[in-house]
Amino acid sequence: MNTNHIRQVVIVGGTHGNERIGLYLVKKFNQDSSLLFRPNLTTNCLIGNPQACKENQRYIETDLNRCFIKADLDNHLLGRHEEKQAKVLHEQLGPKGNSENFLLDLHSTTANMGLTLILVNDHPFNLHLAAYLTHHNPQVRVYRWTQENQENAFVSSLCQLGFAIEVGPIPQGILLASLFKETETLIHQTLDYLEQVNRGASPPLPKTLTLFQHLEVVDYPKTSNGELAGMIHPQLQGRDYQPLNPGDPIFLTFEDQTLFYEGCSTVWPIFINEAAYYEKGIAMCLTHKQDISLK
Amino acid sequence: MNTNHIRQVVIVGGTHGNERIGLYLVKKFNQDSSLLFRPNLTTNCLIGNPQACKENQRYIETDLNRCFIKADLDNHLLGRHEEKQAKVLHEQLGPKGNSENFLLDLHSTTANMGLTLILVNDHPFNLHLAAYLTHHNPQVRVYRWTQENQENAFVSSLCQLGFAIEVGPIPQGILLASLFKETETLIHQTLDYLEQVNRGASPPLPKTLTLFQHLEVVDYPKTSNGELAGMIHPQLQGRDYQPLNPGDPIFLTFEDQTLFYEGCSTVWPIFINEAAYYEKGIAMCLTHKQDISLK
Numbered sequence: 001m002n003t004n005h006i007r008q009v010v011i012v013g014g015t016h017g018n019e020r021i022g023l024y025l026v027k028k029f030n031q032d033s034s035l036l037f038r039p040n041l042t043t044n045c046l047i048g049n050p051q052a053c054k055e056n057q058r059y060i061e062t063d064l065n066r067c068f069i070k071a072d073l074d075n076h077l078l079g080r081h082e083e084k085q086a087k088v089l090h091e092q093l094g095p096k097g098n099s100e101n102f103l104l105d106l107h108s109t110t111a112n113m114g115l116t117l118i119l120v121n122d123h124p125f126n127l128h129l130a131a132y133l134t135h136h137n138p139q140v141r142v143y144r145w146t147q148e149n150q151e152n153a154f155v156s157s158l159c160q161l162g163f164a165i166e167v168g169p170i171p172q173g174i175l176l177a178s179l180f181k182e183t184e185t186l187i188h189q190t191l192d193y194l195e196q197v198n199r200g201a202s203p204p205l206p207k208t209l210t211l212f213q214h215l216e217v218v219d220y221p222k223t224s225n226g227e228l229a230g231m232i233h234p235q236l237q238g239r240d241y242q243p244l245n246p247g248d249p250i251f252l253t254f255e256d257q258t259l260f261y262e263g264c265s266t267v268w269p270i271f272i273n274e275a276a277y278y279e280k281g282i283a284m285c286l287t288h289k290q291d292i293s294l295k
Numbered sequence: 296m297n298t299n300h301i302r303q304v305v306i307v308g309g310t311h312g313n314e315r316i317g318l319y320l321v322k323k324f325n326q327d328s329s330l331l332f333r334p335n336l337t338t339n340c341l342i343g344n345p346q347a348c349k350e351n352q353r354y355i356e357t358d359l360n361r362c363f364i365k366a367d368l369d370n371h372l373l374g375r376h377e378e379k380q381a382k383v384l385h386e387q388l389g390p391k392g393n394s395e396n397f398l399l400d401l402h403s404t405t406a407n408m409g410l411t412l413i414l415v416n417d418h419p420f421n422l423h424l425a426a427y428l429t430h431h432n433p434q435v436r437v438y439r440w441t442q443e444n445q446e447n448a449f450v451s452s453l454c455q456l457g458f459a460i461e462v463g464p465i466p467q468g469i470l471l472a473s474l475f476k477e478t479e480t481l482i483h484q485t486l487d488y489l490e491q492v493n494r495g496a497s498p499p500l501p502k503t504l505t506l507f508q509h510l511e512v513v514d515y516p517k518t519s520n521g522e523l524a525g526m527i528h529p530q531l532q533g534r535d536y537q538p539l540n541p542g543d544p545i546f547l548t549f550e551d552q553t554l555f556y557e558g559c560s561t562v563w564p565i566f567i568n569e570a571a572y573y574e575k576g577i578a579m580c581l582t583h584k585q586d587i588s589l590k
């Protein structure tokens with residue numbers, strides 16, 4: 001793959017139909033194509049799951065952002081709405097792992113994630129761009145959701161270059177002007193970088209990048225029947241990217257009992273109290289904060 | 296109706312299936328009936344729309360909290376899921392306007408409404424109780440959603456005594472421990488008052504009550520095709536119950552143009568940016584703040 005020249009930038013919004021910021025940014029960009037114009041860059045915006053957006057639902061039958069396993073994309077027996085839509089996107093933007101496109105997939109969350117880049121691989125191009133963005137925008141954080149021996153199933157895994165942008169906190173189904181504009185600025189900063197690459201320039205970069213590496217997910221406390229038995233502890237609520245130490249409060253049961261974090265070392269939880277993750281059995285994702293040096 | 300003795304208190308949660316605080320409070324109370332025990336009071340808790348709660352959706356086919364018009368309750372041709380569920384609740388808790396029950400209907404909102412009591416009538420009993428609650432809990436605000444010559448269609452309109460409790464801000468589909476506990480406390484304070492009434496005591500009350508009286512609803516800016524054209528202005532977001540003056544910013548279009556409030560006098564907007572009201576064409580409700588004296 002030629003990383004000295006980005007063939008095409010693809011911006012996907014509305015992969016989840018109740019995440020309105022990405023959807024309305026794509027609508028805005030599609031209404032006036034001059035907005036994203038860069039002389040040396042071609043940009044294409046599209047809606048990931050139009051039907052789910054129309055119904056203001058995360059999905060119709062299953063989570064589109066878990067449908068991009070190669071074997072599933074090739075399996076024509078998988079015919080649920082999102083499994084079919086994944087094949088359409090794969091046809092347009094793939095083939096998975098071998099696409100020359102740069103992909104941005106826009107998401108939002110009820111968790112206090114600020115402006116997060118979600119990397120699903122270790123491509124140096126993405127690490128450099130992430131470092132550039134954190135340098136120009138101190139609000140930006142970088143989360144690497146890679147799991148050993150496990151293929152990533154996100155939309156953003158279609159292309160080696162690019163990542164998902166996850167912004168929050170914002171309830172499902174609404175717009176927040178502040179976060180809308182911050183996301184828009186982040187997209188422009190990304191395009192500025194890619195434009196420089198295509199002009200043959202090397203934007204100056206910091207020497208290190210702070211990365212939050214995915215460790216594991218944690219479920220809510222449950223009863224023996226599998227029913228929810230508690231909530232995120234008020235002392236943890238909203239404290240995404242802050243250190244959680246062994247013995248710190250993590251959950252509060254409905255009977256007002258505090259449960260404590262029982263791990264043996266400090267972790268940095270994110271996606272704390274994301275609405276869409278209740279059904280997945282995820283109360284938060286634990287990460288490890290690390291500084292990596294850039295070559 | 297005998298307001299010296301409350302026959303039964305009914306607490307409804309999960310009228311909207313993605314409003315989890317009310318739902319999980321009702322589950323908690325039903326699991327341990329001693330929690331709400333008062334010697335002179337009978338309390339019954341139930342889930343308003345169990346099917347919608349199971350699916351974590353506001354409703355299955357139509358908004359249950361708009362199904363309680365008398366003529367609709369009597370019309371057996373109306374057979375959508377919520378129209379049928381309204382008839383079930385009416386059978387249990389009604390007849391509308393003539394029920395001896397005291398009803399609390401628990402809701403939550405993405406708007407910054409704090410702890411709001413929503414009155415749908417002018418019954419002095421409700422005004423007195425509202426005054427008691429604001430006196431004991433300065434976070435509590437009172438909103439009267441009455442419209443002239445228009446029958447109210449809320450669950451809470453089934454009974455003359457009682458009201459809806461609307462708490463926020465909270466995204467749909469999640470729990471927040473802080474707001475869960477504040478709502479629980481408010482329910483206990485309500486029961487404490489009712490218990491005193493049933494014991495023949497007259498709890499001391501303030502002389503006046505601050506009331507936010509419903510004026511009208513305001514829609515988002517729209518394109519000629521009826522599409523959303525803007526968002527709540529960042530300067531108005533979260534400022535529920537604060538005065539909005541003529542000339543103040545109210546919306547921000549996607550093209551970054553500020554729209555100003557063009558009314559001719561100060562209003563107090565609430566339900567600003569409630570997720571469920573996008574489909575109703577409601578960006579906020581305007582109210583008039585007034586102090587009324589209690590007899």
Ligand SMILES: [Zn+2]
Binds near residue numbers: 016
């Ligand atoms: Zn998403």
Ligand SMILES: [Zn+2]
Binds near residue numbers: 311314402403
């Ligand atoms: Zn509600």
